[in-house]
Amino acid sequence: MKTLQLHVDQLEYEPIRREGSVYEEIEPKSQSFRDVVVLFASVEEKDDEEIVDAMLSEVASSMKRLGADTLVIYPYAHLSNNLAPPIKAIHLVKYMEQRARELGIKVHKAPFGWNKRFSIVVKGHPLAEQFRALSQETLLQRQARPTQQTAAPSVEEKETLHVQMGRELDLFTINPVLGSGMPLFHPRGRIIRDELMNLIREVNLSLGFEEVWTPHVFKSDVWYQTGHYEHYRERMFIFTAKGEEYVVKPMNCPGHAMIYASRTRSYKDLPVMLSEFGTVYRNEQPGELTGLFRVRSITQDDGHAFVRPDQVEDVISRILRAVMYVLELTVRGKIYATLSTRPESFIGDPERWDEATQALKNALASLDMTYEVKEGEGAFYGPKIDVDIEDSHGRRWQCSTVQLDFFMPEKLDLKYVERDGSTQRPIMIHRAILGSIERFMGILLEHYNWRLPLWLSPSQVVVLPVSEKNRDYAANISDRMLSTGIRAELWTEGTLERRIRAAHQLRASLMAIVGDEEEGSSTITLRDYRGRLVKKLGLDVAMGWILNLIKRRALNLGEIDEDLIAMAKK
Ligand SMILES: [Zn+2]
Numbered sequence: 001m002k003t004l005q006l007h008v009d010q011l012e013y014e015p016i017r018r019e020g021s022v023y024e025e026i027e028p029k030s031q032s033f034r035d036v037v038v039l040f041a042s043v044e045e046k047d048d049e050e051i052v053d054a055m056l057s058e059v060a061s062s063m064k065r066l067g068a069d070t071l072v073i074y075p076y077a078h079l080s081n082n083l084a085p086p087i088k089a090i091h092l093v094k095y096m097e098q099r100a101r102e103l104g105i106k107v108h109k110a111p112f113g114w115n116k117r118f119s120i121v122v123k124g125h126p127l128a129e130q131f132r133a134l135s136q137e138t139l140l141q142r143q144a145r146p147t148q149q150t151a152a153p154s155v156e157e158k159e160t161l162h163v164q165m166g167r168e169l170d171l172f173t174i175n176p177v178l179g180s181g182m183p184l185f186h187p188r189g190r191i192i193r194d195e196l197m198n199l200i201r202e203v204n205l206s207l208g209f210e211e212v213w214t215p216h217v218f219k220s221d222v223w224y225q226t227g228h229y230e231h232y233r234e235r236m237f238i239f240t241a242k243g244e245e246y247v248v249k250p251m252n253c254p255g256h257a258m259i260y261a262s263r264t265r266s267y268k269d270l271p272v273m274l275s276e277f278g279t280v281y282r283n284e285q286p287g288e289l290t291g292l293f294r295v296r297s298i299t300q301d302d303g304h305a306f307v308r309p310d311q312v313e314d315v316i317s318r319i320l321r322a323v324m325y326v327l328e329l330t331v332r333g334k335i336y337a338t339l340s341t342r343p344e345s346f347i348g349d350p351e352r353w354d355e356a357t358q359a360l361k362n363a364l365a366s367l368d369m370t371y372e373v374k375e376g377e378g379a380f381y382g383p384k385i386d387v388d389i390e391d392s393h394g395r396r397w398q399c400s401t402v403q404l405d406f407f408m409p410e411k412l413d414l415k416y417v418e419r420d421g422s423t424q425r426p427i428m429i430h431r432a433i434l435g436s437i438e439r440f441m442g443i444l445l446e447h448y449n450w451r452l453p454l455w456l457s458p459s460q461v462v463v464l465p466v467s468e469k470n471r472d473y474a475a476n477i478s479d480r481m482l483s484t485g486i487r488a489e490l491w492t493e494g495t496l497e498r499r500i501r502a503a504h505q506l507r508a509s510l511m512a513i514v515g516d517e518e519e520g521s522s523t524i525t526l527r528d529y530r531g532r533l534v535k536k537l538g539l540d541v542a543m544g545w546i547l548n549l550i551k552r553r554a555l556n557l558g559e560i561d562e563d564l565i566a567m568a569k570k
Pocket residue numbers: 251252253304430431
């Protein structure tokens with residue numbers, strides 16, 4: 001992106017005619033501004049939201065220095081000969097407008113795709129004219145500079161840190177051509193997703209959740225029944241096909257409720273617990289989208305428990321225990337729980353509310369969890385517990401939710417047969433532990449700041465033959481590691497030094513270096529990311545040590561530790 005920023009006494013423009021097929025629908029009328037900053041902007045081929053963010057953060061700090069509060073964004077194709085296609089340019093220009101507004105800047109945008117007559121009077125001071133060129137390359141170069149420990153990154157930089165990591169570590173990208181807020185997970189990013197999902201699968205199994213799969217699209221009828229059509233419509237992707245209306249599901253609950261309702265349930269069958277890694281779609285405002293933190297395609301580690309009132313406490317306390325276990329394994333930060341209680345307007349029987357709220361309190365107490373009570377802040381359909389985690393930057397993230405629901409069982413007519421033969425409504429518990437897998441991954445990436453623990457690392461061991469002669473031996477090492485489930489990669493191209501550097505750049509956890517000496521003694525040299533070496537290490541010893549770290553999901557970022565050194569000496 002290239003911009004020319006001018007601090008002006010006066011700007012006037014008048015849209016005359018449309019330039020091409022992509023333009024903004026406007027009423028052409030002339031506009032006039034006094035004492036503003038004008039930003040002529042050319043969007044280039046490889047630009048994305050991140051570039052816009054970086055550009056705006058420079059513009060914002062410059063405006064602060066100038067004491068200016070109003071920005072006129074002026075799409076201007078003549079600063080670059082490498083322009084983005086108009087459809088992308090218009091998207092990014094609009095995005096820029098929204099982000100500027102979010103930064104607290106008064107902003108006006110001149111229409112895109114129009115020939116404009118304009119006149120301008122630029123102020124005479126030295127900072128009145130500033131040209132900027134920003135590209136992914138310049139951002140990368142900045143990233144590559146040694147990070148200063150002293151200067152805290154600005155909020156903008158922090159927000160996009162994981163997006164940079166996503167691109168540089170080849171984990172994920174977000175391509176506005178396909179859709180903002182819809183991250184594409186590359187093979188290496190998919191590995192991290194899977195590791196998180198594997199952890200949750202284990203937890204689900206131990207809790208008694210059974211995994212299901214439900215479609216991504218339901219007919220709109222059910223969303224009328226649940227009230228989403230009325231209350232959540234703004235955020236739903238709705239479409240009509242062959243005369244019938246469908247909704248791309250914004251949540252998984254109705255699907256699970258229907259599975260529950262697919263047969264008669266007796267009090268003895270309860271609790272019925274269903275889980276799903278359900279990808280849901282929510283049409284968040286473009287301005288609200290931030291990397292993986294706020295996306296439109298959200299994969300929840302969703303679960304629904306259908307319980308009798310007397311089971312609430314036990315089920316909740318088991319779920320909360322699992323929440324603590326998972327957050328401890330992944331983030332290891334301070335945990336904050338909140339209990340939101342009955343609001344002014346609510347549905348259902350107040351006595352049942354009180355019982356359920358007490359059950360939640362008992363569950364929290366049984367785990368010795370301290371919590372804050374948010375009196376009256378529960379949803380109208382039931383009380384809930386939220387669990388936040390603090391990351392290494394001291395930021396608090398709400399991840400886990402356990403929400404009681406008296407309403408949906410009513411709306412979808414869910415029942416079970418009680419011991420006395422009467423028909424009762426189950427209570428539905430909605431729960432997510434990680435919340436959104438995408439968001440949780442973003443949190444983890446920033447929390448660990450470039451280097452993930454071994455169990456989450458896409459490249460656990462990079463096997464590097466010293467020369468072409470050692471290639472077969474190295475391939476054998478790599479195959480043996482792969483066969484035990486270690487993510488090993490064989491790298492043979494380029495000098496050893498270069499491959500070591502590349503492995504560092506990809507944040508590979510460990511390197512196994514094999515030359516003639518290693519081949520002759522059927523061993524490897526293990527190198528960690530700090531450059532520490534263990535020479536003549538037996539392959540079985542190395543694999544045993546690595547597999548144990550992976551299995552325990554140890555907090556080891558790829559560091560040779562005393563355990564391994566002791567094992568190597570034996
Ligand atoms: Zn739900």
